Amino acid sequence: MSTAATGSGAARPTAAPASAPGADPARKPTPLAQALGQALRDAMAEDPAVHVLGEDVGTLGGVFRVTDGLAKEFGEDRCTDTPLAEAGILGAAVGMAMYGLRPVVEMQFDAFAYPAFEQLVSHVARMRNRTRGALPLPITVRVPYGGGIGGVEHHSDSSEAYYIATPGLHVLTPATVADAYGLLRQAIASDDPVVFLEPKRLYWAKDTWDPAHPTPVEPIGRAVVRRAGTSATLLTYGPSVPVCLEAAEAARAEGWELEVVDLRSLVPFDDETVCASVRRTGRAIVVHESGSFGGPGGEIAARVTERCFHHLEAPVLRVAGFDIPYPPPMLERHHLPGVDRVLDAVDRLQWESRWTEGGGR
Amino acid sequence: MSTAATGSGAARPTAAPASAPGADPARKPTPLAQALGQALRDAMAEDPAVHVLGEDVGTLGGVFRVTDGLAKEFGEDRCTDTPLAEAGILGAAVGMAMYGLRPVVEMQFDAFAYPAFEQLVSHVARMRNRTRGALPLPITVRVPYGGGIGGVEHHSDSSEAYYIATPGLHVLTPATVADAYGLLRQAIASDDPVVFLEPKRLYWAKDTWDPAHPTPVEPIGRAVVRRAGTSATLLTYGPSVPVCLEAAEAARAEGWELEVVDLRSLVPFDDETVCASVRRTGRAIVVHESGSFGGPGGEIAARVTERCFHHLEAPVLRVAGFDIPYPPPMLERHHLPGVDRVLDAVDRLQWESRWTEGGGR
Amino acid sequence: MTVLAQPGAYRPVPPPAWRPRAEAAPLLPDEEPYRLLGTGAELDAALLKELYAQLVKGRRYNQQATALTKQGRLAVYPSSTGQEACEVAAALALREQDWLFPSYRDTLAAVARGLDPVQALTLLRGDWHCGYDPRATRVAPLSTPLATQLPHAVGLAHAARLRGDEVVALALVGDGGTSEGDFHEALNFAAVWQAPVVFLVQNNGYAISVPLAKQTAAPTLAHKAVGYGMPGRLVDGNDAPAVHAVLTEAVTRARRGGGPTLVEAVTYRLDAHTNADDATRYRDDAEVDAWRAHDPITLLEAELASRDLLEDGGTDLRVTARDAAEALAADLRARMHAEPVLDPMALFDHVYAERTGQLREQAEQLRAELAAHDDADDADHAHHADHPDHPGTADDAEGDAR
């Protein structure tokens, strides 16, 4: 993974001690999962109200080892192995938050968050609004999502469409090690509930990073240009960010300079950064693993078109997973949007002037 | 409600006895809820495998009285009051369907379908695919949806965004009495699982209709033009269909001839009918009650734009509910997209020639 | 099952997995619902009087609220008439710092705890979802999605215990609600965590139209407790001092670190499910009449009479109670007849701590619409409001549909 560049825009510091990045010799290749663990550790150390709970998060440290060591360091009351019941976990977290704690809930895999759907939609997302602000719920729900790790069925869903359609939730997803740390710290510090989507297949991806001086990152609600370009904009997030960066690199050989925007925050959505890029390039492709129909790409394409219609040289295209149940491990590579599929879409961006076409425009 | 017109296209007959509509003196104003009940009754009479189950569907006949009389007529084994547990209801329906029955499940209100979300997404939607076709699940899940009936919180959600983003489900929603009957019969007859969204505030809306000779309707997967027009296309469904028809009528006074397309079937989606209309009119607005962000409108706008880009004189606009938890009864009229909001959007369809604008096009 | 001889030749070292974690017997409920009225048990006179006054007030509150639905002042009202003993006892069993987790039927419990009835009824009036500050009142928002409030109660009680606070959470749920998965998960968490929480199931015999026999095959709902490793208690839900005693004991036990309790109070909903419901469709008068004969107020009044507690220095408790109840009803009526002050722009408040860009845009849109509408109103504009200000119940909605 080569996505450590912080991108454009002034980075605002997170709660973590900021530092001059690059100056520190302690920066070393760090897997994304480790940065997530560090974020939990630092948040727990800083604020005794932060509690971690979920299945196997304690003794085992989570099946992805993100919570490794927390129970030992902070005690089982702060990092708690719960009974195996997701609605119960999230429901208990609601009560804990009502009493002033800041629970961080781990769902073991994306599809295993579904049992908690009612709690999430009917309570977590709405409690602040229902109570006219009296009862904000600072809950972070960590959901490992997406495929590419050879998991059997129900272990590789991309469930973001469900969450972004639920007002009251913030929906974040990091694609870099710095964001894994920085966004998770921001999520925990936020007084709003956050669905924090962790791209499973990037857990072991590494960036150069210093746990003692985490790189400051952009705040929630801001997208970041990970690679500047002029030909077209790739709008993407999470596990598809490295794919897009690789595609942009490959596209250069064919004469295209693709701009890659890492959305980071699906809700709130950064119309400003996204539209600025698309207005500049005139062409855009949304790339995500989630199915296409009813997926986030539709929203993104629609809103970009509403806002940038007269700047568009071609319709905003979508490169996404197929509209099928997530495939078995041996076939998933055919499902996942890869570099080739992105490049094929770039091909279809109507590079011939549209004026030469017969259409009604 | 004045939406009885069947619209364009040859109507294919449903399983119900077809007749020459209009010829029968038995046609009389019939509420939509009653047509739904009739569809259940006829399906149960025709096929002993059809079973209805849910909370209060038996003795009470459902809180909206849609299943009124079925338990008496077919016995409690065919129309069953279940314990109060939605995951259990849908999960049991899965098992019943595995054994060859055709369960029709009633969820009492939209938000009370959420406890069954895991069963729906992880099993109902995927069972056919998981088993390579060996285990299709002909389950119909009836979900009363939407607002406008003065319901307190959790009684007025529009949850279609969740269902359309789930491959393996058909998602249907009637807006006319004929469709209430015809689409529900088709849903029950379908070997695929169907989420059948019933617009709550149209339950008491009436069309002229004859229960003995139900008007044949278009098949699943087909949209229907409810009102022809040339200025712009309103793409809509369910509770917003009457709103759009009324808006179209009002717009005529201002010189606009709006075409109104009732989508009926969100999955599968009828690109053909929709795009034919938009290519003709050059302008489109998607209208629905569901929240805008991540809602069906994004998908519809995006795919119409992908397919009709060079025919569009303006970006496809969206008129939708706000991105807020569904409001309390006294405020819901400010939330629901009404005639004024549709007309405002029509105003914004860039009627001045775009060539006179300074933009990049 | 067939009991075969088990001479016990084979005795594995009992592995930790299956050593019984608790003795089952003490967790099982008594055979008969616990009762105090008519038993001659020693009872605190002041408590009996307080309960009586609250029951009378509670009944009047239920009647007044139901009347308000007819006047279009409440969107809907799920009455707890007949269940006042449970509602009132739940409120009185708690201390100031404790939390109440009501379901949608339990506004009375909140009112008996001291909540302003107008605030308690906000949800059902329809001007907002929750009309009070849960933290200030220690009353959680009324829960419409059944049983979903139970894990909240567990989490809150657990958090309080971790903080070292002596807080108990009391959560209310109906017989129907016990079938939901959330009930199961909440009780299990509570027992595993030994959280200071008390679950009160008001078994009123029906979940809307569905009778208990179609809801469960359990001997009693209290028997569910043993499956979680907590005590289950069965109490006559129309015997106010008995409910109060059982709950107080459970609350005290919880406060002392003894863990959760499941209490089943057997009672009956004398009114329909809500004002919009027609109860004659699913139950007959004889059954209702049988329960009317065991009205919690009548029972308690008889007890007070038998103990000579109805009159006290010239004042008749019945009169005092009725007067207080009338005062509450009159005040409620008056205040509910005032139009609530509604600000449509509030729709965008508190969705998030700060409005997102999306919401700012939508708020601007609504503001413009409202302004245009005001202008139009002045000009008697043709564009109509789509819906009446006071939407009715489902049955009323016919007039509303187009």
Added chain:
Amino acid sequence: MTVLAQPGAYRPVPPPAWRPRAEAAPLLPDEEPYRLLGTGAELDAALLKELYAQLVKGRRYNQQATALTKQGRLAVYPSSTGQEACEVAAALALREQDWLFPSYRDTLAAVARGLDPVQALTLLRGDWHCGYDPRATRVAPLSTPLATQLPHAVGLAHAARLRGDEVVALALVGDGGTSEGDFHEALNFAAVWQAPVVFLVQNNGYAISVPLAKQTAAPTLAHKAVGYGMPGRLVDGNDAPAVHAVLTEAVTRARRGGGPTLVEAVTYRLDAHTNADDATRYRDDAEVDAWRAHDPITLLEAELASRDLLEDGGTDLRVTARDAAEALAADLRARMHAEPVLDPMALFDHVYAERTGQLREQAEQLRAELAAHDDADDADHAHHADHPDHPGTADDAEGDAR
């Protein structure tokens, strides 16, 4: 709680709502897990031999499947080593027409029922989700989302009963799975409907790393049964004839219309959770060793020896069993080493009865990609395949991430 005097002066007409619906005592499990081995009980020699042969085969199957993960031939394998008595007894307790509802750990039960192991392992190999026809085999797809298969079993059993067929459904779930809401809802539906279904909880002491004590505070999991109004049975899950006897009795009762049963079999998972799990992180060797001493195969072999049933006319049961097990392993190994035939276009099959327009477009897209890829492969094209054909487990995935 304090038991106060209840002279019974107040006796309301017992309203239908709270008359106990069943006697509680017969529903409660015995104090000790039920056992047959070593008890001298009368036992069918043929059954003991059959169980033994199946246990040996099952153990070998578990070993072989685990070995296949190391060779990259299975994506993952959750072994049932140590739990073979439960797996095998579950299979043997059923008749031809009955249905088995396995969880993800229970491929062995399916194989013991006669399912082709290669088909049973399809999910875990990763070439498709379910490798067999559930209707033809009366084995439901392995359920990965825990406890979700339980309501399916109830619905199927209920449907069969409505149709008048003598079909019983046996559903398997783990101790962890009992905490899920679906467990609760399924058992409740089963009891209310008196559905012919048997729930077998394999309590192996852990849900991945979480020990039973953090999962439940119940005396035993079998105690949960009384809360639904069904019998709860506790059995030594390493005693194959005991598990078989308890399940057979429950299945027979269900078949005769006697309703559901909850069986808790106390056992132990000797292997790690899956091949990817490191069990030393959460349990110590002493515990594992204690359970190894109660290995179901050793126990049954000792019983056979004590009954002089190991040798039969010159053939040694141990040898026959081992040979049959080796044959199964060899066949499995050979067939699993063959590359599965994969057709990427199958991704679009069976999503619906007919492909939607959306899927037809996407299928065309993939077809074109595959064609281009084939061309490119010939030309040694630079665009790489994003993922290896045989993805590993989570621990292997490091090499997979970019």
